[in-house]
Amino acid sequence: MNKFQASDDLSSVIRFDGFEVCWAGSAPRENALCFGSEDGRLLLTNESGEGLSSPTTLSRSGEAINAVAWLPDWVSVTTRHEVNLQKLSTGKRGQATLPNGAHAVVATEAGYFVCAAGRLGLVLARPDPDLSHSPFIVGSPEENARYFYRIINLRAPAGGEVLACATRKDGIAALEFRGEQENYSLDTISSPGFDVVDVCALEPGLDSLALAALGRDGMLVFFRDVLVDKHPVTMKFKNLPGIAYRVLSCRGDIYLVTSKGLFVLGKLAERVLQGDVSRPTMTPMLTLPMEPVDANLAHDRWLLVVDSEQVRKFDVGRIHESIAAGLVQANGVQKLEALAEILSPTWEARAIPQRSNQLALVG
Amino acid sequence: MQDHEHPVPTTRSQYRYLFTTKHHGADPRAAQWSTDLTEEEEFSVFDRADEHELSDERQWLYGVLGDAEGGLRDLGTWYQQVAAFPVANEGRPWHGYPVWAVLSPDAPEEARGDKFRPARQVFDRMLAVGLINSRQRKRLLKGDDA
Numbered sequence: 001m002n003k004f005q006a007s008d009d010l011s012s013v014i015r016f017d018g019f020e021v022c023w024a025g026s027a028p029r030e031n032a033l034c035f036g037s038e039d040g041r042l043l044l045t046n047e048s049g050e051g052l053s054s055p056t057t058l059s060r061s062g063e064a065i066n067a068v069a070w071l072p073d074w075v076s077v078t079t080r081h082e083v084n085l086q087k088l089s090t091g092k093r094g095q096a097t098l099p100n101g102a103h104a105v106v107a108t109e110a111g112y113f114v115c116a117a118g119r120l121g122l123v124l125a126r127p128d129p130d131l132s133h134s135p136f137i138v139g140s141p142e143e144n145a146r147y148f149y150r151i152i153n154l155r156a157p158a159g160g161e162v163l164a165c166a167t168r169k170d171g172i173a174a175l176e177f178r179g180e181q182e183n184y185s186l187d188t189i190s191s192p193g194f195d196v197v198d199v200c201a202l203e204p205g206l207d208s209l210a211l212a213a214l215g216r217d218g219m220l221v222f223f224r225d226v227l228v229d230k231h232p233v234t235m236k237f238k239n240l241p242g243i244a245y246r247v248l249s250c251r252g253d254i255y256l257v258t259s260k261g262l263f264v265l266g267k268l269a270e271r272v273l274q275g276d277v278s279r280p281t282m283t284p285m286l287t288l289p290m291e292p293v294d295a296n297l298a299h300d301r302w303l304l305v306v307d308s309e310q311v312r313k314f315d316v317g318r319i320h321e322s323i324a325a326g327l328v329q330a331n332g333v334q335k336l337e338a339l340a341e342i343l344s345p346t347w348e349a350r351a352i353p354q355r356s357n358q359l360a361l362v363g
Numbered sequence: 364m365q366d367h368e369h370p371v372p373t374t375r376s377q378y379r380y381l382f383t384t385k386h387h388g389a390d391p392r393a394a395q396w397s398t399d400l401t402e403e404e405e406f407s408v409f410d411r412a413d414e415h416e417l418s419d420e421r422q423w424l425y426g427v428l429g430d431a432e433g434g435l436r437d438l439g440t441w442y443q444q445v446a447a448f449p450v451a452n453e454g455r456p457w458h459g460y461p462v463w464a465v466l467s468p469d470a471p472e473e474a475r476g477d478k479f480r481p482a483r484q485v486f487d488r489m490l491a492v493g494l495i496n497s498r499q500r501k502r503l504l505k506g507d508d509a
Contacts, residue, residue, distance in 0.1 A: 022501050038501070064483075064504040079506070080505060081466050082466070100468050101463075101464075101467070101479065103465055103506055117465065118463065142391060147442060168442055242433075243433070245508075259433065291498045293507075308497035308498050308500075
């Protein structure tokens with residue numbers, strides 16, 4: 001497989017012949033990267049994009065991969081058609097397919113894959129060598145149904161895991177996760193017109209329930225504790241074009257990905273965590289015009305942005321240093337100061353009972 | 364509302380179009396058209412699907428509707444941005460409904476067959492005729508909001 005790579009000071013370009021990338025992220029080897037294709041294959045590479053093995057078909061339906069998550073001996077790959085579980089080592093039976101599509105998947109410390117499966121709810125599967133544990137759905141009756149679009153898992157400072165979800169116009173939902181139970185409680189917070197399309201940890205890798213949520217219109221909402229805050233800091237940056245897709249946080253900076261480009265908001269996460277965002281202040285912003293399809297962080301070192309033709313690998317360390325020092329040298333990059341309007345929307349918080357139901361495996 | 368036909372057929376094939384109560388609130392298990400969408404807008408999705416022959420191997424038609432900001436409108440009540448129009452029997456009007464972005468086991472109409480709909484080739488055709496761009500094509504293929 002041929003690979004094309006070009007670079008400037010902040011980023012390099014990765015492209016593969018015969019492998020149309022639609023998802024990119026990290027793989028569980030040191031500095032390894034993972035790419036998902038339009039036809040359901042997965043490719044692992046080193047940090048330079050050189051293949052570590054041949055691409056493997058992991059989507060049983062051959063659909064485009066939209067998310068990947070890893071447990072010590074398993075990988076889960078989701079598409080709009082199904083959820084695939086694949087054992088990494090050879091030996092016992094090690095493949096299963098769930099009969100629902102999903103938008104996103106995460107792996108929990110308790111050994112579960114948890115999928116954001118749209119109107120179906122959350123779909124949880126704990127793979128084991130015999131695949132003897134049935135996957136199950138956590139959801140609520142139709143009148144309280146939510147649309148689960150994105151999911152992350154957070155580690156609480158006091159211990160335990162919290163699953164936090166973007167549930168579109170039903171806002172942000174959080175669930176304290178203690179493994180398989182019959183009943184759960186989903187804490188939700190929403191505001192009229194706020195269409196939440198993504199969530200991210202503000203302190204990734206740390207025991208923290210601090211979270212950022214992104215509205216489709218670019219509105220940003222920050223929680224220092226997603227289970228406690230009922231009046232989160234809410235802001236919207238002026239002149240930030242495009243339909244918002246992703247929000248990511250790394251080294252105290254916020255990365256905002258829209259249909260029109262990548263926007264790096266210098267030290268914004270750091271300021272939120274310090275409580276320094278109560279009034280409008282200028283935020284240093286890098287603007288990189290492009291047409292992203294998706295983006296993910298990898299190994300706290302890179303931001304991988306997939307566009308319609310290639311993957312751009314940004315060095316988040318260099319971006320962080322550059323934005324702090326006011327030094328940016330890369331083609332097409334603009335450095336600006338951006339002013340955010342601090343908003344005070346009406347928030348509604350609810351606790352919604354959820355029940356779990358078994359889900360049959362396919363094949 | 365009762366089932367009723369659009370007053371004029373499609374421009375290209377002269378297909379008649381039926382607005383169905385099932386997909387306008389009567390059946391909570393069925394996919395529902397967004398109440399933000401007018402009947403003219405719903406028909407325009409179908410008319411354009413016919414105009415550009417956005418069909419799969421079953422001859423079903425599929426459509427999208429652009430918005431003023433360069434994105435796609437939500438056509439359904441659950442953020443669906445693509446609509447499907449199952450092929451109608453000879454002499455009968457067509458009807459349509461929004462397609463779930465990701466497959467749900469309790470969505471019987473879309474679970475038929477062994478592949479999720481619409482197929483990749485439908486999105487390729489939408490790209491070729493300029494209804495979507497290459498970024499939107501990739502996002503729709505993934506089930507993402509476009």
